[in-house]
Amino acid sequence: GESVGLHLPTLSVQEGDNSIINCAYSNSASDYFIWYKQESGKGPQFIIDIRSNMDKRQGQRVTVLLNKTVKHLSLQIAATQPGDSAVYFCAENREKLTFGTGTRLTIIP
Amino acid sequence: DAGVIQSPRHEVTEMGQEVTLRCKPISGHDYLFWYRQTMMRGLELLIYFNNNVPIDDSGMPEDRFSAKMPNASFSTLKIQPSEPRDSAVYFCASSPGTRNTEAFFGQGTRLTVV
Numbered sequence: 682g683e684s685v686g687l688h689l690p691t692l693s694v695q696e697g698d699n700s701i702i703n704c705a706y707s708n709s710a711s712d713y714f715i716w717y718k719q720e721s722g723k724g725p726q727f728i729i730d731i732r733s734n735m736d737k738r739q740g741q742r743v744t745v746l747l748n749k750t751v752k753h754l755s756l757q758i759a760a761t762q763p764g765d766s767a768v769y770f771c772a773e774n775r776e777k778l779t780f781g782t783g784t785r786l787t788i789i790p
Numbered sequence: 791d792a793g794v795i796q797s798p799r800h801e802v803t804e805m806g807q808e809v810t811l812r813c814k815p816i817s818g819h820d821y822l823f824w825y826r827q828t829m830m831r832g833l834e835l836l837i838y839f840n841n842n843v844p845i846d847d848s849g850m851p852e853d854r855f856s857a858k859m860p861n862a863s864f865s866t867l868k869i870q871p872s873e874p875r876d877s878a879v880y881f882c883a884s885s886p887g888t889r890n891t892e893a894f895f896g897q898g899t900r901l902t903v904v
Contacts, residue, residue, distance in 0.1 A: 715892050723898075724881050724897050774891065774892075774893075775839055778835065778883075778885075
Protein backbone atom coordinates (compact mmCIF):
# COMPACT_ATOMS: atom_id res chain seq x y z
CA GLY A 682 0.00 0.00 0.00
CA GLU A 683 0.94 3.63 -0.19
CA SER A 684 2.91 4.72 2.80
CA VAL A 685 5.66 6.81 4.19
CA GLY A 686 8.13 5.36 6.62
CA LEU A 687 11.45 5.76 8.29
CA HIS A 688 14.51 3.57 8.02
CA LEU A 689 15.65 3.38 11.62
CA PRO A 690 13.58 3.45 14.82
CA THR A 691 16.45 4.82 16.91
CA LEU A 692 19.50 6.96 16.32
CA SER A 693 22.19 7.96 18.83
CA VAL A 694 24.43 10.90 18.03
CA GLN A 695 27.25 12.58 19.91
CA GLU A 696 26.48 16.12 21.02
CA GLY A 697 27.89 18.55 18.50
CA ASP A 698 27.84 16.07 15.61
CA ASN A 699 25.41 16.23 12.72
CA SER A 700 22.34 13.98 12.67
CA ILE A 701 20.75 12.49 9.59
CA ILE A 702 17.29 10.95 9.76
CA ASN A 703 15.97 9.18 6.71
CA CYS A 704 12.52 8.57 5.32
CA ALA A 705 11.15 6.71 2.31
CA TYR A 706 7.81 7.06 0.60
CA SER A 707 6.06 4.88 -1.94
CA ASN A 708 3.69 7.13 -3.88
CA SER A 709 5.34 8.99 -6.71
CA ALA A 710 2.40 11.42 -6.70
CA SER A 711 3.35 12.67 -3.22
CA ASP A 712 4.32 16.29 -3.61
CA TYR A 713 4.52 17.77 -0.13
CA PHE A 714 6.42 16.50 2.88
CA ILE A 715 6.75 17.72 6.43
CA TRP A 716 9.14 16.86 9.23
CA TYR A 717 7.75 16.93 12.74
CA LYS A 718 9.52 16.74 16.09
CA GLN A 719 7.77 15.19 19.07
CA GLU A 720 9.17 15.66 22.53
CA SER A 721 8.07 13.51 25.43
CA GLY A 722 4.56 14.36 26.59
CA LYS A 723 3.91 16.80 23.77
CA GLY A 724 2.24 16.85 20.41
CA PRO A 725 4.23 16.81 17.16
CA GLN A 726 5.72 20.17 16.24
CA PHE A 727 6.44 21.37 12.72
CA ILE A 728 10.14 21.63 11.86
CA ILE A 729 10.39 22.12 8.13
CA ASP A 730 8.57 21.22 4.94
CA ILE A 731 9.47 20.71 1.30
CA ARG A 732 7.51 20.59 -1.93
CA SER A 733 8.30 18.28 -4.78
CA ASN A 734 9.54 21.09 -7.01
CA MET A 735 12.52 21.45 -4.66
CA ASP A 736 15.47 19.18 -3.89
CA LYS A 737 16.65 20.94 -0.78
CA ARG A 738 15.36 23.35 1.80
CA GLN A 739 17.20 24.85 4.71
CA GLY A 740 16.07 26.21 8.02
CA GLN A 741 17.85 27.09 11.20
CA ARG A 742 20.30 24.19 11.78
CA VAL A 743 18.05 21.87 9.75
CA THR A 744 18.13 20.86 6.12
CA VAL A 745 15.71 18.62 4.29
CA LEU A 746 16.77 16.82 1.12
CA LEU A 747 14.30 15.27 -1.30
CA ASN A 748 15.29 12.67 -3.88
CA LYS A 749 12.26 12.01 -6.03
CA THR A 750 14.05 9.44 -8.15
CA VAL A 751 14.39 7.00 -5.27
CA LYS A 752 11.46 8.41 -3.26
CA HIS A 753 13.61 9.32 -0.30
CA LEU A 754 13.94 12.31 1.95
CA SER A 755 16.22 13.11 4.82
CA LEU A 756 16.40 15.54 7.69
CA GLN A 757 19.81 16.81 8.64
CA ILE A 758 20.36 18.52 11.97
CA ALA A 759 23.62 20.40 12.31
CA ALA A 760 25.59 20.53 15.55
CA THR A 761 23.14 18.38 17.46
CA GLN A 762 22.20 19.65 20.91
CA PRO A 763 20.58 17.96 23.93
CA GLY A 764 17.34 19.79 23.12
CA ASP A 765 17.17 17.92 19.83
CA SER A 766 16.37 14.69 21.66
CA ALA A 767 12.93 13.68 20.45
CA VAL A 768 11.08 11.43 18.05
CA TYR A 769 11.17 12.71 14.48
CA PHE A 770 8.44 11.94 11.96
CA CYS A 771 8.25 12.50 8.29
CA ALA A 772 4.76 13.01 6.92
CA GLU A 773 3.23 13.46 3.53
CA ASN A 774 0.18 15.58 2.90
CA ARG A 775 -1.80 14.93 -0.27
CA GLU A 776 -5.37 14.82 0.93
CA LYS A 777 -4.61 13.95 4.52
CA LEU A 778 -1.52 14.09 6.66
CA THR A 779 0.01 10.60 6.87
CA PHE A 780 2.87 9.90 9.24
CA GLY A 781 5.76 7.51 9.15
CA THR A 782 6.73 5.43 12.16
CA GLY A 783 9.26 7.82 13.67
CA THR A 784 12.93 7.81 14.65
CA ARG A 785 13.92 8.42 18.25
CA LEU A 786 17.00 10.62 18.34
CA THR A 787 19.15 10.33 21.45
CA ILE A 788 22.00 12.75 22.10
CA ILE A 789 25.10 11.38 23.79
CA PRO A 790 26.79 14.03 25.96
CA ASP B 791 -3.17 32.42 19.51
CA ALA B 792 -2.97 29.72 22.19
CA GLY B 793 -2.70 26.95 19.64
CA VAL B 794 -4.83 23.84 19.53
CA ILE B 795 -6.29 23.15 22.95
CA GLN B 796 -7.28 19.69 24.09
CA SER B 797 -8.98 18.55 27.26
CA PRO B 798 -8.57 16.70 29.42
CA ARG B 799 -4.81 16.09 29.35
CA HIS B 800 -5.23 12.77 31.12
CA GLU B 801 -8.25 10.52 31.45
CA VAL B 802 -8.51 7.27 33.35
CA THR B 803 -11.76 5.39 33.02
CA GLU B 804 -13.17 1.97 33.58
CA MET B 805 -13.97 -0.38 30.76
CA GLY B 806 -17.50 0.14 29.49
CA GLN B 807 -17.67 3.80 30.40
CA GLU B 808 -18.22 6.58 27.91
CA VAL B 809 -15.25 8.86 27.24
CA THR B 810 -15.41 12.27 25.59
CA LEU B 811 -12.31 14.07 24.39
CA ARG B 812 -12.48 17.73 23.46
CA CYS B 813 -10.62 19.98 21.07
CA LYS B 814 -10.53 23.67 20.26
CA PRO B 815 -8.74 24.30 16.96
CA ILE B 816 -6.79 27.39 16.03
CA SER B 817 -9.13 30.18 15.02
CA GLY B 818 -9.48 30.50 11.28
CA HIS B 819 -8.35 26.96 10.51
CA ASP B 820 -10.83 25.17 8.29
CA TYR B 821 -9.54 21.65 8.86
CA LEU B 822 -9.53 19.60 12.03
CA PHE B 823 -7.94 16.18 12.46
CA TRP B 824 -8.15 13.53 15.18
CA TYR B 825 -5.17 11.18 15.54
CA ARG B 826 -4.45 8.28 17.86
CA GLN B 827 -0.90 7.40 18.87
CA THR B 828 0.23 4.06 20.26
CA MET B 829 3.60 2.36 20.43
CA MET B 830 2.44 -0.42 18.15
CA ARG B 831 0.68 1.59 15.45
CA GLY B 832 2.26 5.02 15.64
CA LEU B 833 0.19 8.05 14.64
CA GLU B 834 -3.05 7.02 12.99
CA LEU B 835 -5.51 9.45 11.44
CA LEU B 836 -8.98 8.66 12.72
CA ILE B 837 -11.12 11.33 11.07
CA TYR B 838 -10.89 14.83 9.66
CA PHE B 839 -13.34 17.68 9.15
CA ASN B 840 -13.49 20.52 6.66
CA ASN B 841 -15.64 23.48 7.67
CA ASN B 842 -17.23 21.35 10.39
CA VAL B 843 -18.19 18.57 7.97
CA PRO B 844 -16.62 15.10 8.35
CA ILE B 845 -14.70 14.34 5.16
CA ASP B 846 -12.95 11.06 5.84
CA ASP B 847 -13.69 8.79 8.78
CA SER B 848 -12.09 5.69 7.31
CA GLY B 849 -9.62 5.59 10.18
CA MET B 850 -12.23 5.33 12.89
CA PRO B 851 -11.69 1.88 14.38
CA GLU B 852 -15.30 0.84 14.89
CA ASP B 853 -18.76 2.05 15.72
CA ARG B 854 -17.80 2.67 19.32
CA PHE B 855 -15.95 5.76 18.10
CA SER B 856 -17.75 8.88 16.98
CA ALA B 857 -16.67 12.45 16.34
CA LYS B 858 -18.58 15.68 15.99
CA MET B 859 -17.80 19.25 15.14
CA PRO B 860 -20.84 21.36 16.02
CA ASN B 861 -19.07 24.62 15.20
CA ALA B 862 -15.78 25.98 13.94
CA SER B 863 -14.26 26.24 17.40
CA PHE B 864 -15.09 22.90 18.98
CA SER B 865 -14.89 19.19 18.28
CA THR B 866 -15.40 16.05 20.33
CA LEU B 867 -14.24 12.47 19.97
CA LYS B 868 -16.40 10.03 21.88
CA ILE B 869 -15.78 6.39 22.71
CA GLN B 870 -18.76 4.42 23.95
CA PRO B 871 -18.28 1.90 25.45
CA SER B 872 -14.55 2.20 26.08
CA GLU B 873 -12.25 -0.82 26.10
CA PRO B 874 -8.69 -1.32 27.42
CA ARG B 875 -7.35 -1.49 23.85
CA ASP B 876 -8.51 2.09 23.34
CA SER B 877 -5.77 3.23 25.72
CA ALA B 878 -3.59 5.64 23.75
CA VAL B 879 -2.73 9.29 23.33
CA TYR B 880 -5.31 11.10 21.22
CA PHE B 881 -4.23 14.20 19.35
CA CYS B 882 -6.26 16.88 17.72
CA ALA B 883 -4.71 19.02 15.00
CA SER B 884 -5.91 21.88 12.86
CA SER B 885 -4.80 23.32 9.56
CA PRO B 886 -5.70 26.22 7.30
CA GLY B 887 -5.86 23.72 4.41
CA THR B 888 -5.22 20.06 3.68
CA ARG B 889 -3.08 19.62 0.65
CA ASN B 890 0.35 21.13 0.93
CA THR B 891 -0.11 22.75 4.31
CA GLU B 892 1.16 21.87 7.74
CA ALA B 893 -1.05 20.86 10.64
CA PHE B 894 -0.68 22.19 14.18
CA PHE B 895 -1.11 19.73 17.00
CA GLY B 896 -2.51 20.00 20.48
CA GLN B 897 -0.80 18.53 23.53
CA GLY B 898 -2.88 15.38 23.38
CA THR B 899 -5.12 13.48 25.77
CA ARG B 900 -3.62 10.40 27.37
CA LEU B 901 -6.47 7.91 27.78
CA THR B 902 -6.16 4.88 30.01
CA VAL B 903 -9.00 2.39 30.11
CA VAL B 904 -8.75 -0.09 32.97
